[in-house]
Amino acid sequence: MLSTQLHSFQIEKRSQGIVDALHQRIDPRVPPTQDSNMYRSMSLIEIAREFFDMHGENTRGMSRFEVAGHALQSRAGGMMGAADFPSLLANVASKRLRSLYDENPGTYTIWARRAPDAMDFKAINTVQMSGAPQLLQTNEHGEFKYGYMRDSGETYALLTYGRIVSLTRQAMVNDDLRGFDRLIQSFASSARRLENRLAYAQLTANANLSDGVALFDATTHKNLQTGGGSALQLSSLAAGRAAMRVQKGLIDEELNLAPAYLIVPAALEQTAYQLTSPNYVPTRPADVNEFRTAGRTALTPVVEPLLDAVSATGWYLACDSSQVDTVEYCYLNGSDGPVVDSQPDFSRDGVSFRCRLDFAAKAVDYRGLYCSAGT
Numbered sequence: 001m002l003s004t005q006l007h008s009f010q011i012e013k014r015s016q017g018i019v020d021a022l023h024q025r026i027d028p029r030v031p032p033t034q035d036s037n038m039y040r041s042m043s044l045i046e047i048a049r050e051f052f053d054m055h056g057e058n059t060r061g062m063s064r065f066e067v068a069g070h071a072l073q074s075r076a077g078g079m080m081g082a083a084d085f086p087s088l089l090a091n092v093a094s095k096r097l098r099s100l101y102d103e104n105p106g107t108y109t110i111w112a113r114r115a116p117d118a119m120d121f122k123a124i125n126t127v128q129m130s131g132a133p134q135l136l137q138t139n140e141h142g143e144f145k146y147g148y149m150r151d152s153g154e155t156y157a158l159l160t161y162g163r164i165v166s167l168t169r170q171a172m173v174n175d176d177l178r179g180f181d182r183l184i185q186s187f188a189s190s191a192r193r194l195e196n197r198l199a200y201a202q203l204t205a206n207a208n209l210s211d212g213v214a215l216f217d218a219t220t221h222k223n224l225q226t227g228g229g230s231a232l233q234l235s236s237l238a239a240g241r242a243a244m245r246v247q248k249g250l251i252d253e254e255l256n257l258a259p260a261y262l263i264v265p266a267a268l269e270q271t272a273y274q275l276t277s278p279n280y281v282p283t284r285p286a287d288v289n290e291f292r293t294a295g296r297t298a299l300t301p302v303v304e305p306l307l308d309a310v311s312a313t314g315w316y317l318a319c320d321s322s323q324v325d326t327v328e329y330c331y332l333n334g335s336d337g338p339v340v341d342s343q344p345d346f347s348r349d350g351v352s353f354r355c356r357l358d359f360a361a362k363a364v365d366y367r368g369l370y371c372s373a374g375t
Contacts, residue, residue: 011054015088018047022092026181027099043175044068051085068172072351086351089167090342093184093353100188101337107304108199108329111261112361113321117333118158126154126328126364154210156362158332161194163187168350184340187355191338195329195359196306202327202363203263203371204310215363216371222247225372232264232271232315232374237291237299240317240370247367257324257368259317262291262299265307268315268374272301313374324368332358 017035024030024040032040039047048071049059059067071085118124165186171179206214216224222243230236244257264272278293290296299317307314318326331337338357363369 014054015051018051019088019091019095022047022089022177023095026092026096026177026184044172044177045175048085048172051088064173065169068169072167072169072172086342089180089351090340090353093180093187093340093342096181096184097188097338097340097355100185101191104188104192106192106196106199107302108196108327108361110300110302111263111318111321112199112327112329113325115328115330117331117336118358118360119333121158121160121332121358123155123157124330124360124362126156126325126362154362154364156360158330158358158360160356160358162354162356163190164352164354166350166352171350183353187338187340187353191355191357194357195361196304198359199327199329199361200304200306202361203316203369204307206371207363209363209366213366215366215369217366221366223366223370225370226375227373228375230372230374231313232268232275232372234275234289234291236372237262237275237317240372241291241297244317244319244368244370249367255324255367257319258297259299259370260320260323261302261318263302263304263307263316263318265310265312265314266303266305267308267312269301269303272303272315275299276301311374315372315374317370317372319368321368325365326368327361327363329359329361 013035017033017037018039020030020033020036021039021042024032024036039050042050045064045067048067051071052059052067059070062070115124115126165183167180167183202215206216208214211220213220215221218224218226225236225239225243229239241259244259247255247257249255262272262276275289276292276299291299321328335356335358338355340353340355342351342353
């Protein structure tokens with residue numbers, strides 16, 4: 001029994017060394033480990049032979065193509081498991097995918113709020129509470145009057161997105177780890193682009209909220225500016241700030257909101273940075289720009305090229321999500337980002353890697369958002 005446990009431990013230790021060595025080959029920034037050093041100079045075919053030797057399989061006499069085919073179609077106990085070579089590659093892919101995914105966050109993460117992970121795919125109900133009722137003076141007998149609070153909310157649900165790509169036997173024989181890495185990079189980039197699209201679609205789609213009114217509405221929500229004065233400039237920023245300041249809560253309580261982010265398409269990047277630059281020194285009090293960095297209502301520019309396809313002149317203001325709800329996003333519990341798994345692909349003579357992403361984004365309150373058409 002003890003020898004079996006030691007053997008299993010050694011297999012796990014050597015398998016982790018292979019994973020670390022392959023990870024380091026595709027990402028030189030990864031530091032080597034003691035267990036990975038012996039595999040660093042091995043090709044994929046040599047590593048596959050070593051892998052099978054660990055599990056008691058003899059590959060002597062097998063050609064490189066036969067080893068590759070056997071490795072990519074291997075199964076443990078009739079199903080995919082830790083003793084499968086494709087699972088080992090999927091482990092490498094997961095490590096690399098996570099590092100790439102974390103290094104390139106979408107711009108939506110700057111201003112949108114991450115909600116708690118969802119436990120399942122059921123509808124998610126968000127609730128916005130009003131402020132506490134106004135405190136009233138008591139009479140001489142100390143009688144307190146009852147007040148009330150109101151709530152409202154939005155509903156949305158997680159959706160699953162995914163794609164499948166294959167690592168072929170030829171790529172493995174050719175020791176094409178660069179191609180394997182490009183595959184992983186494409187998954188990481190695709191996941192981030194998808195999240196960005198879904199988050200910004202909450203702004204550009206201007207869909208109705210639960211009150212039956214579009215997210216940006218000039219009459220009811222009072223957070224939409226159109227016409228000649230809406231182009232990105234100090235006067236239109238001031239108009240947007242003023243509109244957000246006087247937004248009322250669910251029981252008409254004053255919220256005194258202030259914008260924190262200026263969200264613009266790439267076409268307005270230069271203007272946005274000029275309006276928020278701390279380098280401009282005015283010569284007259286009337287020229288003071290309080291939207292600059294370190295100003296009283298400083299704005300952080302967020303440049304998103306996705307917006308250019310909808311409007312090259314439109315721009316948005318958003319409050320900090322700690323001040324008021326704006327757009328929130330969430331993942332499935334335990335899967336905060338893309339996940340990779342693998343299975344043999346008999347139709348392509350290789351192994352297929354599936355990337356899955358469970359994600360949702362939703363505008364949950366209009367009060368902390370402002371849109372200007374810029375025309």
